[in-house]
Amino acid sequence: MTFTSWQFGAFVAIVFAAYYLPALRAFQVQLLVFASLFFYGYGQPELLALLAVAVFGTYLFLVLALRSRRLWLPAGIAFNLALLAFFKYKLLFIDPASPSLVDFAPLDFLLKLPLPIGISFFVFHNISLLVDLTRQKAAPPSLVDVFLYIIFFPQLVSGPITRAEMFMPQIKPKYLADIPLVDAAKWTLTGFFFKLYVANNLNEMTSYMSFPLYETLQTQDRWLLVFLYSYQIYADFFGYSAIAIGLGLLFGYRLPINFDLPYIATSFSEFWTRWHISLSNWLRTYLYIPLGGNRHGVWRTYLNLMIVMGLGGLWHGAGLGYLMWGLLHGLLLVLERPLLARLAAVDFAAFRVARMTVVFFCVTMLWIFFKLPNFDHAVGYLAGMFTPSTNPNPTKLFYSLALLYSLPVMIQHLGFRPLSEGRLRWAEPYLYGSMAALMYLEAGPDTSFIYFQF
Template sequence: MTFASWQFAVFAAIVFGVYYLPPVRPFQVQLLVAASLFFYGYGQPELLPLLGIAVGGTYLFLVLALRDRRWLPVGIIFNLALLAFFKYKFLFFDPQAPALVDIAAIDFLLKLPLPIGISFFVFHNISLLVDLTRDKKAPLPSPTDVFLYIIFFPQLVAGPITRAGLFLPQIEPKRFSDVQLVEAAKWILIGFFFKLYVANNLNEMTSHMDFPFYETLQTQDRWLLVILYGYQIYADFFGYSAIAIGLGLLFGYRLPINFDLPYISASFSEFWTRWHISLSTWLRTYLYIPLGGNRCGKFRTYLNLIIVMGLGGLWHGVGPSYLIWGVMHGLLLAVERPFLKKFEGIKSAGFRALRIAAVFFCVTMLWIFFKLPNFDHALAYLAGMFRPSTNPNPTKLYYDLALLYSLPVILQHLHLNSFFERRLAAWEPYVYGALAALAYLEAGPATAFIYFQF
């Protein structure tokens, strides 16, 4: 069940309609937990026991760690083992083999599909363990509250990753009169517009980046498609995050902002404070700082940046392409670090524009390794960008459509949305009506959210 399906619309409407009924108010948390379990198990009910084991095991280790901190690393290892087993098991087993092992029960486990959203709920589990164990004054939350924090359905599959200290205090009885309906509707509408109109339509074009279709492309079209993929992955993930934030508001929970116009970043460190903010915050809090952060000298700082970003790349998937994508971002962060203060001292709009262009170029080029997890395919695509095409019948791309579907991302990053909000406030209902019409009438072919695979 995806956000863009009619089944989800019916599901969300029913849950919302029941949620605020006065007799249900004492059981709102239980209702959301039940709804989240239904949402997650819809289509993959065999994975519900795994979710129960992950959350129940985490709660058990939390109780033990609050009594004795030596249980904290055990709880973290438990969660990382779950993630490693399901995400990296086929490094050691052939997925095409009729029987992976001779023991039937283990063979069944090995053949289970990758649980959707496992990375995100494992990160929530670790955040819960670390934060509450550190805060000795924090009370032990109830099992139901823990379940809600970890499996709250708007954020369950692809985030945003919420810190326990920010979410748990919000668990209290909710009243319909307190719902931020207008704000929630705006977030949801904008999210669907970016997903359906922008990302899905761009996906029709960027699918030509896949092997072997890229072999039919002209050289200039390879460059165009890389830029379009950068717009697509932003629109896709920003769209999901916006819908999640809006849904959270409908049920009285405020989720963190996950994107803040990342393509106007003037440095790579700024980019990672604007792109997938909840993940970069998680990596900094639970990986970079424990490794020593920037407290152990310059060399160690640079090494920590490369290690953290490399692991962040591997988190997205197994293979050298994801590793190179992460390591290259780490190298860029390390290379720019000694010059940041000098650059910030230059107060020139032209110089900042050059920095933005340089960051955008590097980030966009690295999306090739993200789009093409097969390393050989990524290298072949990259090489074709720097030599003339010899294909006599190249794939024809429609540049006017490429601009049309990219325009919302471009306008958003030019802050024109702020301009319209200030000067055309009276036209706001018509603008949102137009966005809704485009999302419905000009939606591209249905595709899963890109980050569902992680």
């Protein structure tokens, strides 16, 4: 069930209505758990068993680790990483199309299961749960609370990756009067608008970046599409995260903000504090700092950055393209690190704009490895950006349409001063209303969220 389907709208309406019934107040957590299981199992019920194994297994390791952290915490983390590795990277070693992969039937069944949606996200939730709660040495939470933290449906499929120490204290009875309705409406409408109006429409154009379609493009259009994809992936993932935050608020939970205008970052390190913030925080807290962070000298810091970014790339998928994407981001972080203090000392507007442009350009170019995870295809696309096209029948793109569909991302990043300064505050509800109408009228063809594949 995707966020943009009518079935999801009906599902949320029913769960919301039941959730705040006084008679069901004592069962709010159970209701959300049941609803989340229904949401996850809808269309793919065979994966519910896997989800149950992940949650029950993690809970067992949590209880044991609260008794002996030293022994059971690594075992719990290894259990979750093994789950992730098995499902995510098995295709490197097997061909799922072959009739029988191994002689052992249960393993054969597991090997043929598709990639469980959201596994990368709920595994990270599980690890956060194990680390945070055993660090606090608190009493083990109830199983149903653990279930809710891991499978809460707004964040189950693609995050934001919420840390256990942030989420668990929020589990308590919720009242309709406490809902920040306007905030929830703003987040939800913004999310749907960015997904339906911006991302889905831009996807029609950026579909020409796929192999072999990109061979029909003119050189300048290859450049244009890379920038459009940069806007699209932002609108798609920001849209998903905004909907998740809005839905979380409707049910009384504050989920972390995942994006903070990433394309105005003036450095690569700042970019990672603005893009997929919950993943960056997770990697910093549970990987970079345990590796030693910046506490063991310059070269070790560089190595740690490369390891974290390389693994961050591989977290997205088992492909050379994703690894390259992560490592190149790591390299950019390493290269800029010695210069950061000197760059920060130069503080005038034109220089800041130049830095923003450089960061945006580099980040955008690296999205090619994301769009085309097949390394050869990505290199082929890149090569074509620097050679004149000879195709006598190139694909026609409408630049005016590209501009109009990208405009919301640009306006959001560059800021709309009368609104931000409060002079147009009265127009705000009408603006959100117009966005709602526009996302209905101008919705692009339905496509799944890009981050669903991870």
